[in-house]
Amino acid sequence: MMALGLFAFVTRLSELNRGQIEGLVEAYEVALASSNLVQTVEQAVAQVGAVIMAPDTTTARSKSASLEDKIAQVDSQRRILLSKIGDHLPEAEKIKISLMIDEFISYQTDTAQLCLKFSPQAAIIQANDKSTTVNREHMLAEVKQLHSGMVRSAEEMRKELATSQSTRSTLLQIVPASSLMIGALMVAALMRGRQAKTNKQRFDSALDTMSQGFCLVDDTGRLLVVNSRLQVLFGLTEDLVGQSVQEMARRIVIARQIDDPEALKFLMNFNLHVQNMKAAVLTAELGQRIFDFRFDPLADGGLVLLAEEVTYARTAARKMERMALFDALTGLPNRAQLFRKLEATLQTFRLDARPFAVLCVDLDAFKDVNDTLGHLMGDKLLIEVSRRLKACLRPEDFVARLGGDEFVVVIAPSPTAVVPSAICERLIAEIGRPYDIEGQRLNIGASAGVALAPAQARSAEEILANADLALYHAKEQGRGCYRHFTAEMQAKAERRRRLGADLRNATANRELDLYYQPIVDGRTGQIETFEALVRWRHPTEGLVSPAEFIPIAEESGMIVDIGQWVLERACHDATTWPDQIRVAVNVSPLQFRRGDILQRVKQVLAVSGLPARRLEIEVTESVVIQDPNVTLQIFEELAALGVRLALDDFGTGYSSLSYLSRFPFHKIKIDRAFVKSIDDSKSLAVVGAMTQLAKSLDAKLVAEGVETREQLEVLIHRGVTSIQGFLYSQPRPLDEVADMIEASFPAQRCA
Ligand code: C2E
Ligand code: MG
Ligand code: MG
Numbered sequence: 001m002m003a004l005g006l007f008a009f010v011t012r013l014s015e016l017n018r019g020q021i022e023g024l025v026e027a028y029e030v031a032l033a034s035s036n037l038v039q040t041v042e043q044a045v046a047q048v049g050a051v052i053m054a055p056d057t058t059t060a061r062s063k064s065a066s067l068e069d070k071i072a073q074v075d076s077q078r079r080i081l082l083s084k085i086g087d088h089l090p091e092a093e094k095i096k097i098s099l100m101i102d103e104f105i106s107y108q109t110d111t112a113q114l115c116l117k118f119s120p121q122a123a124i125i126q127a128n129d130k131s132t133t134v135n136r137e138h139m140l141a142e143v144k145q146l147h148s149g150m151v152r153s154a155e156e157m158r159k160e161l162a163t164s165q166s167t168r169s170t171l172l173q174i175v176p177a178s179s180l181m182i183g184a185l186m187v188a189a190l191m192r193g194r195q196a197k198t199n200k201q202r203f204d205s206a207l208d209t210m211s212q213g214f215c216l217v218d219d220t221g222r223l224l225v226v227n228s229r230l231q232v233l234f235g236l237t238e239d240l241v242g243q244s245v246q247e248m249a250r251r252i253v254i255a256r257q258i259d260d261p262e263a264l265k266f267l268m269n270f271n272l273h274v275q276n277m278k279a280a281v282l283t284a285e286l287g288q289r290i291f292d293f294r295f296d297p298l299a300d301g302g303l304v305l306l307a308e309e310v311t312y313a314r315t316a317a318r319k320m321e322r323m324a325l326f327d328a329l330t331g332l333p334n335r336a337q338l339f340r341k342l343e344a345t346l347q348t349f350r351l352d353a354r355p356f357a358v359l360c361v362d363l364d365a366f367k368d369v370n371d372t373l374g375h376l377m378g379d380k381l382l383i384e385v386s387r388r389l390k391a392c393l394r395p396e397d398f399v400a401r402l403g404g405d406e407f408v409v410v411i412a413p414s415p416t417a418v419v420p421s422a423i424c425e426r427l428i429a430e431i432g433r434p435y436d437i438e439g440q441r442l443n444i445g446a447s448a449g450v451a452l453a454p455a456q457a458r459s460a461e462e463i464l465a466n467a468d469l470a471l472y473h474a475k476e477q478g479r480g481c482y483r484h485f486t487a488e489m490q491a492k493a494e495r496r497r498r499l500g501a502d503l504r505n506a507t508a509n510r511e512l513d514l515y516y517q518p519i520v521d522g523r524t525g526q527i528e529t530f531e532a533l534v535r536w537r538h539p540t541e542g543l544v545s546p547a548e549f550i551p552i553a554e555e556s557g558m559i560v561d562i563g564q565w566v567l568e569r570a571c572h573d574a575t576t577w578p579d580q581i582r583v584a585v586n587v588s589p590l591q592f593r594r595g596d597i598l599q600r601v602k603q604v605l606a607v608s609g610l611p612a613r614r615l616e617i618e619v620t621e622s623v624v625i626q627d628p629n630v631t632l633q634i635f636e637e638l639a640a641l642g643v644r645l646a647l648d649d650f651g652t653g654y655s656s657l658s659y660l661s662r663f664p665f666h667k668i669k670i671d672r673a674f675v676k677s678i679d680d681s682k683s684l685a686v687v688g689a690m691t692q693l694a695k696s697l698d699a700k701l702v703a704e705g706v707e708t709r710e711q712l713e714v715l716i717h718r719g720v721t722s723i724q725g726f727l728y729s730q731p732r733p734l735d736e737v738a739d740m741i742e743a744s745f746p747a748q749r750c751a
Contacts, residue, residue: 213306273293341400355455449471582613703725
């Protein structure tokens with residue numbers, strides 16, 4: 001290609017007419033100017049390489065600054081060369097040559113410079129393009145060779161001119177050299193032009209395959225380069241090159257059909273970023289989509305702008321954030337956000353010393369709704385409860401759902417003393433109003449515990465633990481009420497924790513014992529059943545009441561092992577008693593929930609040899625409610641074995657007897673609270689109603705906690721004949737049972 005180009009040029013020389021040859025009188029200067037230009041271009045290209053290869057950005061920056069100088073030098077030398085080509089060449093020829101020279105320069109310098117400025121991708125293509133480098137070296141070598149030959153001829157010409165010999169012959173001598181010089185430049189430029197085109201194509205495709213929208217802005221704010229991705233991203237169709245970058249933003253707004261206030265906000269932000277000349281990212285929501293605009297100012301006052309759609313990532317991130325901080329069901333803040341809030345409020349307190357209150361709120365009987373009406377109904381109820389909670393608080397107060405039916409309210413510090421009692425009363429009353437959900441009328445209640453900060457707690461964990469403890473006490477003391485945290489509560493909690501730890505070893509250490517309390521026929525005084533009641537002889541605390549340790553055992557799951565031990569012992573003990581006396585064993589909800597109670601009962605009966613009809617199992621309503629269908633099946637199977645079932649503490653739960661009538665209870669035990677207040681007309685009425693219902697269900701009614709003869713008389717008058725209580729006997733150890741039996745049945749003896 002090169003050789004052909006030169007050959008063609010040489011053959012053209014013979015066609016030069018005299019005028020043209022005379023026009024080349026200044027060939028010597030042209031040759032020198034060409035030589036200078038080629039050398040400077042060569043140096044510039046070498047410097048491009050140095051910038052690309054620079055080990056760090058600082059070096060790259062300083063190298064590119066000297067490259068800028070070199071390019072300025074190229075520019076001035078180009079102007080000198082073009083002016084020296086002179087007026088003797090025909091206009092078309094002159095333009096053609098100057099264009100070629102320009103193309104040569106522009107390829108060598110501008111493309112490289114562009115690469116450096118904004119596209120490492122293009123720079124890498126350039127740097128790795130072996131053929132470009134090799135070609136460049138060849139050409140420069142040939143041009144240099146031509147140049148030195150030319151200079152030699154020109155020197156000779158000069159000498160001859162000086163000796164006033166024939167100008168014409170001298171001129172003819174130098175023509176080939178200078179023409180060849182220009183010819184070489186032309187060929188080189190032609191080749192570079194082609195090479196430049198392919199490189200530009202590569203460069204463009206590199207830009208267009210970028211996943212981001214890209215544009216290069218010059219120091220006057222005009223767009224120099226815009227890749228096609230940017231146009232696709234915003235649906236722009238016009239050619240933007242040459243437009244201002246602000247105009248591009250305006251067109252984006254139009255193309256995305258953004259409404260006025262939003263559009264104005266975006267344009268203002270965009271312009272601010274352009275003017276700031278600092279590396280920054282602008283995130284803008286344009287219509288339904290979110291974009292990141294990355295502004296990277298360049299040293300020469302220009303700017304590189306990258307645009308990227310981040311809708312998916314941002315919405316996913318927002319969703320994640322919401323999920324991390326909000327409860328999905330009610331939309332209330334969750335535990336994580338509550339802790340943030342508590343920490344922040346504590347921080348505020350430390351700064352301005354204003355106290356605040358934290359309320360733990362728990363719904364009463366919510367589990368019953370969930371169990372009897374299903375979780376969907378439970379969910380709807382929780383949503384409504386959340387709404388009511390929010391409605392009765394001030395906007396500055398905070399309410400979170402911790403899961404289940406637990407809520408926490410943070411009463412914002414107020415200039416006056418916080419009065420949490422009033423707020424608790426309002427919340428409890430509000431939650432207690434009936435709910436109408438999907439045609440169902442639901443009634444639930446709420447209990448609350450209050451803790452004050454910082455008087456009673458200094459960390460988020462401590463405040464919550466205190467409020468929770470107060471709530472626990474509210475629940476224990478009858479529900480539907482609230483309690484303030486006290487130091488005694490903490491002491492009790494500490495004792496609970498200690499007992500819980502000690503209870504783990506109680507069975508192994510043989511610290512548990514069974515006491516028996518008789519249930520007698522109130523009319524004859526004869527014993528029908530002995531109820532087994534567990535006792536714990538704590539090595540240092542003495543006798544611990546089951547009322548205290550059974551709930552601890554239930555919470556920790558230890559009740560399963562304790563219950564098994566009780567069942568085995570009670571059945572074994574009962575085998576020594578007369579055949580008509582049954583043994584009643586209390587069974588916890590957890591023992592039922594484990595699902596193997598039937599097998600365990602069967603096994604214990606088999607091992608002890610106690611007939612199934614002599615075993616009575618006492619359960620509370622919570623056993624029935626937790627999973628009615630499964631429980632019913634277990635009950636039916638137990639009943640089929642011959643085991644009798646008793647409903648304990650009746651009247652303290654929340655379900656109606658008609659609901660319970662689905663279950664095959666043989667016995668219903670009226671809770672001792674009713675017996676205690678039997679002289680109250682309401683309790684009496686309840687007992688009266690229970691008698692009727694028990695009769696219709698064909699179940700035996702037992703009164704618990706009978707302590708006085710008056711209570712006994714009222715009960716017998718009402719038809720309650722089975723009696724349990726201190727009036728007859730307290731629970732007694734096994735070795736006293738034989739005497740009780742003998743007193744009850746003088747003719748009978750224990751085995
Ligand atoms: P419970 O099953 O309702 O047992 C009756 C409780 O009432 C017993 O309390 C008994 O001592 C008490 N009591 C009986 N007559 C009177 C009376 O006339 N006046 C008063 N004030 N109280 C009377 P205890 O033994 O303290 O047991 C408390 C509760 O602990 C039991 O209530 C039962 O729920 C639970 N419990 C006891 N032993 C076991 C057991 O082995 N397993 C399970 N799961 N729970 C048990
Ligand atoms: Mg009982
Ligand atoms: Mg009871």
